[in-house]
Amino acid sequence: MDFRDSPEEAVFRADLRAWLAVNLPADWSDRQPNVGRYDVAFAREWTAMLHAGGWTGLSWPVKYGGRGLPLTYQGIYLEECARADAPDHIGPIGLAMAGPTILTVGTPAQKQRHLPKILTGEEIFCQGFSEPESGSDLASLRTRAERDGEDFVVNGQKIWSSYAEIADWCILLTRSEPTSSRHSGLTYLLLDMTSPGVEVRPLRQMTGDPEFNEIFFTDVRVPAANVLGAVGGGWQVAMTTLLHERGTLGFALTVILEKLLNRLIATARTVQLDGRCPAADPLMRDRIAGLWIDLQGLRYTNYRALSALLRTGAPGPEGSAAKLHWSEANQRLTSLAIEMMGAGGLLDGTDAWWGGFWSYAQLRSRGNTIEAGTSEILRTIIAERVLDLPRSR
Amino acid sequence: MDFAFSAEQDALRTTARRYLTDRLPLSRVAELADSDAGWDVASWPELTALGWLDEELGPVDHAVVFEEAGYSLYPGPLFASLALARPAGYRGAEPATLAFADPGRPATLAGTAETTCRAERYGEGWRLTGRKTFVPDLLGAAHAVVLAAAEEGPGCWLVDLRAGGATLRPLSTRDRTRRLGELILSGTPATPVVPAAETARVFADVRRAARAALACEAVGVAQRCLDLALDHARNRKQFGRPIGSYQAIAHRLADVYTSVALARSLAYWASWCVAERDAAADSAAAAAGAAASDAAVLAAEAAVQTFGGAGFTWDSPLHRFYRRAQWIAAFDGGPRNQRAGIAAMLLD
Numbered sequence: 054m055d056f057r058d059s060p061e062e063a064v065f066r067a068d069l070r071a072w073l074a075v076n077l078p079a080d081w082s083d084r085q086p087n088v089g090r091y092d093v094a095f096a097r098e099w100t101a102m103l104h105a106g107g108w109t110g111l112s113w114p115v116k117y118g119g120r121g122l123p124l125t126y127q128g129i130y131l132e133e134c135a136r137a138d139a140p141d142h143i144g145p146i147g148l149a150m151a152g153p154t155i156l157t158v159g160t161p162a163q164k165q166r167h168l169p170k171i172l173t174g175e176e177i178f179c180q181g182f183s184e185p186e187s188g189s190d191l192a193s194l195r196t197r198a199e200r201d202g203e204d205f206v207v208n209g210q211k212i213w214s215s216y217a218e219i220a221d222w223c224i225l226l227t228r229s230e231p232t233s234s235r236h237s238g239l240t241y242l243l244l245d246m247t248s249p250g251v252e253v254r255p256l257r258q259m260t261g262d263p264e265f266n267e268i269f270f271t272d273v274r275v276p277a278a279n280v281l282g283a284v285g286g287g288w289q290v291a292m293t294t295l296l297h298e299r300g301t302l303g304f305a306l307t308v309i310l311e312k313l314l315n316r317l318i319a320t321a322r323t324v325q326l327d328g329r330c331p332a333a334d335p336l337m338r339d340r341i342a343g344l345w346i347d348l349q350g351l352r353y354t355n356y357r358a359l360s361a362l363l364r365t366g367a368p369g370p371e372g373s374a375a376k377l378h379w380s381e382a383n384q385r386l387t388s389l390a391i392e393m394m395g396a397g398g399l400l401d402g403t404d405a406w407w408g409g410f411w412s413y414a415q416l417r418s419r420g421n422t423i424e425a426g427t428s429e430i431l432r433t434i435i436a437e438r439v440l441d442l443p444r445s446r
Numbered sequence: 447m448d449f450a451f452s453a454e455q456d457a458l459r460t461t462a463r464r465y466l467t468d469r470l471p472l473s474r475v476a477e478l479a480d481s482d483a484g485w486d487v488a489s490w491p492e493l494t495a496l497g498w499l500d501e502e503l504g505p506v507d508h509a510v511v512f513e514e515a516g517y518s519l520y521p522g523p524l525f526a527s528l529a530l531a532r533p534a535g536y537r538g539a540e541p542a543t544l545a546f547a548d549p550g551r552p553a554t555l556a557g558t559a560e561t562t563c564r565a566e567r568y569g570e571g572w573r574l575t576g577r578k579t580f581v582p583d584l585l586g587a588a589h590a591v592v593l594a595a596a597e598e599g600p601g602c603w604l605v606d607l608r609a610g611g612a613t614l615r616p617l618s619t620r621d622r623t624r625r626l627g628e629l630i631l632s633g634t635p636a637t638p639v640v641p642a643a644e645t646a647r648v649f650a651d652v653r654r655a656a657r658a659a660l661a662c663e664a665v666g667v668a669q670r671c672l673d674l675a676l677d678h679a680r681n682r683k684q685f686g687r688p689i690g691s692y693q694a695i696a697h698r699l700a701d702v703y704t705s706v707a708l709a710r711s712l713a714y715w716a717s718w719c720v721a722e723r724d725a726a727a728d729s730a731a732a733a734a735g736a737a738a739s740d741a742a743v744l745a746a747e748a749a750v751q752t753f754g755g756a757g758f759t760w761d762s763p764l765h766r767f768y769r770r771a772q773w774i775a776a777f778d779g780g781p782r783n784q785r786a787g788i789a790a791m792l793l794d
């Protein structure tokens with residue numbers, strides 16, 4: 054057991070820290086149109102800088118534009134980004150879901166075609182899994198893909214698709230055998246979002262921002278070369294994606310929580326509650342400390358899972374637990390921020406503290422226990438697959 | 447970064463689990479808990495032979511031992527000896543404890559300046575006069591390190607509890623496997639072990655060691671409660687199905703699993719920080735202590751509920767784990783105090 058960086062890791066960390074100090078514009082978070090929200094223009098600019106600096110695809114193979122380093126380096130990268138309060142790469146779905154899935158099951162041509170561009174930010178991916186009638190019960194999905202010569206023809210609808218409004222590509226789960234049911238007869242496609250017949254309609258979230266979308270498909274032709282994995286084997290490929298989503302997500306989520314906790318501490322020192330700083334209120338202090346404990350618990354659980362992964366080659370079962378705990382910690386944190394502002398918590402936008410940062414963050418956090426597997430579904434996964442309890446269905 | 451235990455530490459865990467399961471199964475622990483002594487004195491030389499008392503063992507080795515001791519609810523002065531008396535200056539392999547709390551004063555490891563117990567020179571030696579309370583495993587210990595104040599300030603003295611110069615009074619304790627006692631000193635001969643100048647540093651060490659140890663023990667307690675509950679949830683049928691197939695049961699146990707997973711990560715991290723005297727050791731030990739004691743209480747309560755009526759009986763081992771979890775939650779100010787320490791680090 055040793056939590057220190059190896060000499061190589063220490064050099065990497067120092068280089069990255071120095072690079073961030075020079076390259077990260079000090080005012081990036083304040084010059085956004087709405088503080089704390091996703092800013093596409095800046096995210097593109099920043100992604101290009103990250104890529105030029107050699108900080109993307111740290112654990113991806115060198116021949117696809119990565120650096121071929123152990124996953125530990127990705128952890129260091131995310132920690133240092135949290136420390137510097139640096140923004141994210143523009144393509145999280147490509148980096149954490151599409152990319153790893155293509156790496157695992159893709160053809161050499163698909164790897165060559167997509168992986169380098171995911172890293173540069175030239176190809177932004179979205180995920181088309183959920184449908185109006187198929188959410189938690191993903192295997193009931195109905196979007197059709199019918200073989201026609203060298204193409205598949207796609208008809209149907211996806212919903213809640215984040216980043217579809219800016220995406221160049223979509224990882225799309227379809228039913229390719231019309232008479233099939235459940236997990237069989239599904240096919241996983243890489244779909245070019247500029248194809249004729251694709252229509253994206255934004256949906257406003259409870260925050261007021263349109264950050265996810267409906268996608269309608271009308272006779273959209275997808276070349277058979279864009280099938281990822283086997284025709285009819287889409288479920289297995291989708292499980293690879295979700296394993297990666299829940300497996301490698303831990304570090305990224307912890308970083309989000311760390312940045313927010315730093316912000317919470319700054320807020321606690323700045324605002325007034327009942328005529329004093331929340332930082333001096335024993336009840337607030339107790340809850341802030343509790344969140345710090347949550348954060349450290351998540352961080353070291355990520356490390357423990359990573360250690361197991363590096364030793365055994367298989368991700369440990371902690372991934373689902375980390376997502377579950379993170380989402381609820383994030384909700385507690387953002388609600389505490391609103392509470393500590395007292396009447397100030399009633400405000401949003403320009404009159405609110407830091408441009409309404411907490412108003413947005415608190416409302417957005419309610420999505421955390423729904424997206425990437427609802428908390429109920431995650432608890433069932435833990436119960437059945439980790440704790441070996443009898444199936445509920 | 448490497449989170450794994452060494453091969454030796456893995457072996458230590460395997461041997462500990464085997465020894466405790468064979469020699470002190472839960473039925474035997476229950477007998478001992480209901481006995482006058484509260485523990486099996488003959489187990490001590492066995493622990494010594496297993497190497498648990500070796501001076502070479504560090505906090506990460508102790509993490510393994512304490513987790514296993516918690517898992518099997520080992521009744522005996524292991525925590526008091528290794529995590530209280532040792533860091534307070536006791537050298538030796540006999541059972542020992544630390545008497546730090548005074549009646550009517552805050553019973554935490556932070557209040558060294560508050561002690562009313564007096565230490566005076568007497569010829570070549572020293573004598574102690576005063577009362578110490580809430581002394582863990584006092585009746586099982588051969589020696590007590592005692593916090594007392596001399597003219598120079600507060601320090602620690604070692605008292606031989608078998609020499610007859612002190613009165614030991616058992617306190618009626620909820621956790622019958624880790625009883626507390628009151629130590630009455632009236633001119634009792636004692637040997638100095640910690641001079642006044644060192645006291646603050648030594649007590650900071652004791653607090654870190656105790657918190658890390660109890661965190662590991664609490665993880666063991668929580669894991670055992672979870673394992674017992676899972677076993678029951680898989681086998682007990684109602685309405686024609688195993689109760690573990692009902693989400694109200696399954697999801698609660700999934701939450702327990704999550705809490706234990708996080709607490710375990712923190713407990714191991716804290717033990718490593720203590721071993722390395724890392725700059726984060728105080729906060730790590732506080733975080734681990736708070737998270738693990740919360741997880742142990744959560745797990746024990748969920749287990750009682752999962753067992754239904756059978757979990758509510760005296761014959762069930764669950765109340766013994768529950769009492770231990772609560773013992774841990776009350777020691778040295780508990781999670782509230784630990785979070786207060788973290789808040790000071792973050793906000794002041």
Ligand SMILES: Cc1cc2nc3c(=O)[nH]c(=O)nc-3n(C[C@H](O)[C@H](O)[C@H](O)COP(=O)(O)OP(=O)(O)OC[C@H]3O[C@@H](n4cnc5c(N)ncnc54)[C@H](O)[C@@H]3O)c2cc1C
Nearest residue numbers: 180181182183187188189213214215420423424425427429
């Ligand atoms: C912010 C956000 C971003 C998203 N981004 C994407 C994206 O990019 N791509 C994409 O494909 N999808 C995305 N989703 C969709 C998300 O994956 C689904 O919302 C989620 O899987 C739940 O499906 P549903 O909304 O249909 O709810 P339902 O499945 O209808 O669930 C409704 C409620 O019932 C509960 N429930 C359902 N089944 C069970 C059961 N068996 N046992 C107990 N409780 C159950 C659920 O937990 C939930 O509380 C996003 C969602 C959100 C909120």
